[in-house]
Amino acid sequence: xxxxxxxxxxxxxxxxxxxxxxxxxxxxxxxxxxxxxxxxxxxxxxxxxxxxxxxxxxxxxxxxxxxxxxxxxxxxxxxxxxxxxxxxxxxxxxxxxxxxxxxxxxxxxxxxxxxxxxxxxxxxxxxxxxxxxxxxxxxxxxxxxxxxxxxxxxxxxxxxxxxxxxxxxxxxxxxxxxxxxxxxxxxxxxxxxxxxxxxxxxxxxxxxxxxxxxxxxxxxxxxxxxxxxxxxxxxxxxxxxxxxxxxxxxxxxxxxxxxxxxxxxxxxxxxxxxxxxxxxxxxxxxxxxxxxxxxxxxxxxxxxxxxxxxxxxxxxxxxxxxxxxxxxxxxxxxxxxxxxxxxxxxxxxxxxxxxxxxxxxxxxxxxxxxxxxxxxxxxxxxxxxxxxxxxxxxxxxxxxxxxxxxxxxxxxxxxxxxxxxxxxxxxxxxxxxxxxxxxxxxxxxxxxxxxxxxxxxxxxxxxxxxxxxxxxxxxxxxxxxx
Amino acid sequence: xxxxxxxxxxxxxxxxxxxxxxxxxxxxxxxxxxxxxxxxxxxxxxxxxxxxxxxxxxxxxxxxxxxxxxxxxxxxxxxxxxxxxxxxxxxxxxxxxxxxxxxxxxxxxxxxxxxxxxxxxxxxxxxxxxxxxxxxxxxxxxxxxxxxxxxxxxxxxxxxxxxxxxxxxxxxxxxxxxxxxxxxxxxxxxxxxxxxxxxxxxxxxxxxxxxxxxxxxxxxxxxxxxxxxxxxxxxxxxxxxxxxx
Numbered sequence: 001x002x003x004x005x006x007x008x009x010x011x012x013x014x015x016x017x018x019x020x021x022x023x024x025x026x027x028x029x030x031x032x033x034x035x036x037x038x039x040x041x042x043x044x045x046x047x048x049x050x051x052x053x054x055x056x057x058x059x060x061x062x063x064x065x066x067x068x069x070x071x072x073x074x075x076x077x078x079x080x081x082x083x084x085x086x087x088x089x090x091x092x093x094x095x096x097x098x099x100x101x102x103x104x105x106x107x108x109x110x111x112x113x114x115x116x117x118x119x120x121x122x123x124x125x126x127x128x129x130x131x132x133x134x135x136x137x138x139x140x141x142x143x144x145x146x147x148x149x150x151x152x153x154x155x156x157x158x159x160x161x162x163x164x165x166x167x168x169x170x171x172x173x174x175x176x177x178x179x180x181x182x183x184x185x186x187x188x189x190x191x192x193x194x195x196x197x198x199x200x201x202x203x204x205x206x207x208x209x210x211x212x213x214x215x216x217x218x219x220x221x222x223x224x225x226x227x228x229x230x231x232x233x234x235x236x237x238x239x240x241x242x243x244x245x246x247x248x249x250x251x252x253x254x255x256x257x258x259x260x261x262x263x264x265x266x267x268x269x270x271x272x273x274x275x276x277x278x279x280x281x282x283x284x285x286x287x288x289x290x291x292x293x294x295x296x297x298x299x300x301x302x303x304x305x306x307x308x309x310x311x312x313x314x315x316x317x318x319x320x321x322x323x324x325x326x327x328x329x330x331x332x333x334x335x336x337x338x339x340x341x342x343x344x345x346x347x348x349x350x351x352x353x354x355x356x357x358x359x360x361x362x363x364x365x366x367x368x369x370x371x372x373x374x375x376x377x378x379x380x381x382x383x384x385x386x387x388x389x390x391x392x393x394x395x396x397x398x399x400x401x402x403x404x405x406x407x408x409x410x411x412x413x414x415x416x417x418x419x420x421x422x423x424x425x426x427x428x429x430x431x432x433x434x435x436x437x438x439x440x441x442x443x444x445x446x447x448x449x450x451x452x453x454x455x456x457x458x459x460x461x462x463x464x465x466x467x468x469x470x471x472x473x474x475x476x477x478x479x480x481x482x
Numbered sequence: 483x484x485x486x487x488x489x490x491x492x493x494x495x496x497x498x499x500x501x502x503x504x505x506x507x508x509x510x511x512x513x514x515x516x517x518x519x520x521x522x523x524x525x526x527x528x529x530x531x532x533x534x535x536x537x538x539x540x541x542x543x544x545x546x547x548x549x550x551x552x553x554x555x556x557x558x559x560x561x562x563x564x565x566x567x568x569x570x571x572x573x574x575x576x577x578x579x580x581x582x583x584x585x586x587x588x589x590x591x592x593x594x595x596x597x598x599x600x601x602x603x604x605x606x607x608x609x610x611x612x613x614x615x616x617x618x619x620x621x622x623x624x625x626x627x628x629x630x631x632x633x634x635x636x637x638x639x640x641x642x643x644x645x646x647x648x649x650x651x652x653x654x655x656x657x658x659x660x661x662x663x664x665x666x667x668x669x670x671x672x673x674x675x676x677x678x679x680x681x682x683x684x685x686x687x688x689x690x691x692x693x694x695x696x697x698x699x700x701x702x703x704x705x706x707x708x709x710x711x712x713x714x715x716x717x718x719x720x721x722x723x724x725x726x727x
Contacts, residue, residue: 433554434572438558439559439588
């Protein structure tokens with residue numbers, strides 16, 4: 001049948017319900033990036049010398065590098081001198097505030113985002129570290145976790161209270177010379193979360209960090225470090241939103257995860273940074289390096305991500321499978337609409353014997369967006385019996401958008417088994433009409449089909465997140481067909 | 483009551499329906515026969531509002547409502563159901579979720595509460611048994627990996643779930659073996675209420691042996707050239723269409 005476009009029309013206006021701003025006194029340092037700025041950030045946080053050296057070392061290397069341009073993206077040359085690198089929204093507290101007391105405005109903001117911070121209201125079963133701009137506002141359920149020996153706190157606090165742990169693992173998975181954006185983050189990172197699960201401990205609740213950008217012209221450079229010691233387990237969730245603004249905002253984060261013998265980490269992300277408007281104005285540049293090191297034998301790590309936001313996403317949560325018998329998983333749904341561009345995927349680096357990895361990637365593109373899967377499966381000479389299964393599916397809504405896959409397979413051990421499957425499909429006019437004839441509206445039919453398509457990944461999310469993510473998919477694609 | 487007057491329709495720029503007049507009263511079963519390409523499926527698709535087909539002239543009402551100004555889902559909510567000749571597969575969407583969405587949308591359109599999960603599952607089970615469709619099929623994605631016969635049976639299952647007042651069976655009998663045909667037809671008859679009306683498009687007498695039509699129409703080249711009683715179907719089965727031209 002002739003390809004027709006009657007169902008596909010432009011998105012009139014997308015509903016981004018987190019686009020508000022918080023009016024709160026924020027201390028912002030002047031725009032620009034140089035060693036002095038880095039010294040200011042470090043001194044504001046009262047950091048030890050070794051950490052300042054770590055930052056300066058990263059900065060000096062970064063200056064010799066160029067912004068990468070290999071992504072299937074239209075990432076402009078960013079003027080790094082036109083951005084402020086530190087914004088503290090917690091300075092507005094009255095001078096007589098008790099320690100730990102939070103500005104009610106910030107409380108309200110997180111309430112509005114569905115993240116109550118007051119201890120008695122805090123989400124049951126989930127401990128939250130709430131980060132706005134460059135500073136962690138509050139971490140909930142800390143006491144209950146401390147009783148188990150679990151450390152869950154803001155990164156700044158970890159530097160103060162657990163310097164040896166931070167020093168041991170910081171940069172051990174993502175080196176400060178790993179890539180351009182990782183180096184930038186290593187130089188200027190402000191806050192983020194630190195997690196340490198001691199040996200033989202099953203973390204009794206979900207740990208979660210909520211990242212919020214609020215201030216204008218400020219970049220967010222957070223850093224997350226998770227160490228899961230022998231025989232332990234933790235499930236960690238990350239969420240993010242930002243106000244609607246016409247200019248772009250830079251977000252360059254690093255997540256490092258270390259998994260020891262017989263330990264397991266599940267890391268889930270629902271990324272909903274402001275995606276820009278229907279004309280492609282504004283939105284967050286989400287340029288993130290995430291990597292886990294499966295250091296121990298029998299260790300397990302799974303990344304699950306639902307990417308619906310950001311004007312540009314450049315992100316490859318990866319796994320280095322060093323421990324024998326270690327298992328890594330990557331489950332991803334990336335949705336792009338309007339003029340969004342996503343270049344996302346994973347790297348699975350098999351080093352240990354009998355290591356296994358699974359990649360399930362689902363791309364959904366609508367509007368004029370471009371959605372790319374980029375992946376590397378590498379089996380090193382010593383990785384006997386390594387196995388990988390990859391499945392990369394693309395779903396197109398409309399004919400103005402694009403879906404691309406860039407898989408690389410590099411096998412240096414002949415006992416390895418590597419499978420790769422890929423499909424591209426389109427929601428057809430017949431499918432929508434079939435749903436319509438049964439009384440299901442087009443909008444609902446798209447939601448049904450997209451959620452069905454993404455089910456395999458959504459099922460990997462913790463229950464509450466999965467429901468949110470389903471709604472988010474439907475909202476993101478609202479108006480793409482009709 | 484479905485009332486169609488002087489209906490003209492084009493698909494891909496070609497006029498297929500050239501002035502159809504058709505009235506189907508509540509409770510009546512009309513069989514529609516005709517050569518391939520005569521416009522039978524076009525007529526069905528136009529009634530349910532498939533956007534591939536463009537109506538260029540004429541009127542069409544159902545119980546007084548102007549169908550031409552209604553979207554396909556609104557027509558479905560008005561009680562019109564089509565059993566597709568070639569049902570499409572919808573990967574990833576389970577039959578249960580699909581039916582749930584359809585049943586809930588119908589309830590919403592009537593301003594009543596959606597059935598409770600337990601009631602819905604009970605309805606699924608009883609209707610599934612009526613058309614003797616296997617639970618395994620219901621657990622799969624919509625029509626995915628169904629055989630031709632299973633797809634047709636699944637169409638009647640959906641009809642059973644939604645209890646339409648006006649049914650279009652578009653060559654539901656083709657691809658069905660004798661037993662499946664009997665099950666589908668008996669299923670239809672069990673569900674049928676006194677006011678249920680239907681258009682049955684078929685090339686064969688055998689389905690009409692189970693579902694006895696009140697009126698038989700012969701559609702050739704976009705117009706109804708002959709209308710008669712049930713005996714007309716038998717004549718066509720024996721003599722073809724040439725004697726009518």
